[in-house]
Amino acid sequence: MPALRVETTACRELGSLLPLLDESEPLLWMRRGFGMAGVGTALRLEFTGPTRIADAAAAWQRVVAAATVVDPVALPGTGLIALGTFAFSEHSELTSVLVVPATIIGRTGGQSWITRIAIGDLSPLVVPPSRPLGPEARAYLAPGALSAAAYRDAVGTAVTSIRNHELSKVVLARDLTGQLPAGADLRSAIGALALGYPDCWTFAIDGFIGSSPETLVGVTGGSVTARVLAGSAARGTDAASDQDAATALATSAKDLDEHEYAVQSVLCSLRPHSPTVMASELPFTLKLPNLWHLASDVEGTLVDGSTALDLVGALHPTAAVAGTPTPLALALIERLEPFDRGRYAGPVGWVGANGDGEWAVAVRSAQVGLRGDVTAYAGAGIVGDSVPERELVETRLKFRPVVEAFG
Numbered sequence: 001m002p003a004l005r006v007e008t009t010a011c012r013e014l015g016s017l018l019p020l021l022d023e024s025e026p027l028l029w030m031r032r033g034f035g036m037a038g039v040g041t042a043l044r045l046e047f048t049g050p051t052r053i054a055d056a057a058a059a060w061q062r063v064v065a066a067a068t069v070v071d072p073v074a075l076p077g078t079g080l081i082a083l084g085t086f087a088f089s090e091h092s093e094l095t096s097v098l099v100v101p102a103t104i105i106g107r108t109g110g111q112s113w114i115t116r117i118a119i120g121d122l123s124p125l126v127v128p129p130s131r132p133l134g135p136e137a138r139a140y141l142a143p144g145a146l147s148a149a150a151y152r153d154a155v156g157t158a159v160t161s162i163r164n165h166e167l168s169k170v171v172l173a174r175d176l177t178g179q180l181p182a183g184a185d186l187r188s189a190i191g192a193l194a195l196g197y198p199d200c201w202t203f204a205i206d207g208f209i210g211s212s213p214e215t216l217v218g219v220t221g222g223s224v225t226a227r228v229l230a231g232s233a234a235r236g237t238d239a240a241s242d243q244d245a246a247t248a249l250a251t252s253a254k255d256l257d258e259h260e261y262a263v264q265s266v267l268c269s270l271r272p273h274s275p276t277v278m279a280s281e282l283p284f285t286l287k288l289p290n291l292w293h294l295a296s297d298v299e300g301t302l303v304d305g306s307t308a309l310d311l312v313g314a315l316h317p318t319a320a321v322a323g324t325p326t327p328l329a330l331a332l333i334e335r336l337e338p339f340d341r342g343r344y345a346g347p348v349g350w351v352g353a354n355g356d357g358e359w360a361v362a363v364r365s366a367q368v369g370l371r372g373d374v375t376a377y378a379g380a381g382i383v384g385d386s387v388p389e390r391e392l393v394e395t396r397l398k399f400r401p402v403v404e405a406f407g
C-alpha cells in the first residue's frame, strides 16, 4: 500500500462547492450545501465480486496504517478520507471503487478546510480555481432494457410469487438510458440535484451521480445511525390533498408492511455490532419534493469498534432495495430484471481514517459513462398487495430527480 501524506488546513469560507469541481470527473459528497468536494485523485482502489465491501474495508485499514496525517481541524470529514461507491450485485460488471482525492475542500456550518493528499511530497496549498457552471447537461432519458409494459409484467410475476409464499417482498427496478452531448458539464446536473433536493445526500463519484434521501449507515465516535425508507406515495396537488396523501401513506397496511421488512433487516444486521440498536416505534412521513416516504430513524452504540465500511458490508443489501428474505429476493431480481444494476441501490459515501463515515443507499442516481452515456434505475418494493400500474407510477416519480437534472 502506498504511504500517503495528508495535511488538513483550516481556511476561510469558500462558498459553494460546485464551481470547484472538475467538469468531467466531479467528486462530491454534500447535503444542505455542506460536505466535501474532491479535485484530482491521490489513490484509487477497485474491487469486484462477493467480497468487494470486505476487501475495501481491509484495504482501507492498510491505507490508514501506512499514512501520515496532520489534521489540526479534527472534524468529521477532515484528515484522510476516501469517497466510495459499490456495485449493488456481487455479479456486477461494474467496479466498486474507493477514491482518495488529491485535494479536498470541505465545509460545515462553522468551519471550512482544505486537505492535501499525495504519495510523495504535498503540493503547495492553493484553493482550486472556481469555474462557472457550463450550460445544462441535457440528455433525454428513455426506457432501456425494461419497457413500462415489461415492468408491469415483472411486478405481476413477483406478486404471484409472493402470494404463493415463495418470498415476502422484492424490490424491482427498471432502467432509463440517454446520451449527453460531448463535453457536457456534469456539474450542472449535480447542481440541479443539490438545489432540488437539499435534504438529500448529493454525490458524484466515478461518474455516478445522484441525490439520495436514504442513509444506509452513519458512524461517528462509536455511535451508529441509519434512516430507513420504504413505502412511498405521490405528493398531493394542493395542501389538503398533500396532507391526505401523507395520512393515507402513514396508515396504509401495504406500505407499513413493506416498511417493517426494511426496518427489521437493518436492525438484524446491526444488532451483532450494537446490541441496543433501536428504531422509533412508528415510522414518520418524510416529505421530499417528488414523494412522501415512510421513514424510521435507527440509533445505537457500537460495542465492537466496527468501522463505517464494516457496517456497510453488514447492511447491504437492505430489504428497502432488495427484499425479504434477501437471498430469494436477490435471485428473483436476477431473474426479472434484464440488466446489471451497476452501483444503483448500492452503498455510496465516505470513510475516514478513524473508521467514521456516512453512507447512503444510492437511489435517485445515474451512471454517466466515459462517452456520455447515461443509465438510471428506479425501483419499488413489491409485496402481495402491490398493483403493477401503481408501482410503475412510483418508479416514474422516483426517476424525477434524475430526469429533471438532465432535462
Ligand SMILES: C=C(O[C@@H]1C=C(C(=O)O)C=C[C@H]1O)C(=O)O
Residues within 6 Å of the ligand: 171, 173, 214, 229, 230, 231, 232, 293, 320, 321, 363, 364, 377, 378, 379, 380, 381, 382, 398
Ligand atoms: C428502490 C428505490 O427506493 C427505495 C424503495 C422505496 C419504496 O419501495 O417505497 C422507498 C425508498 C427507497 O428505499 C428507488 O428509488 O429506486
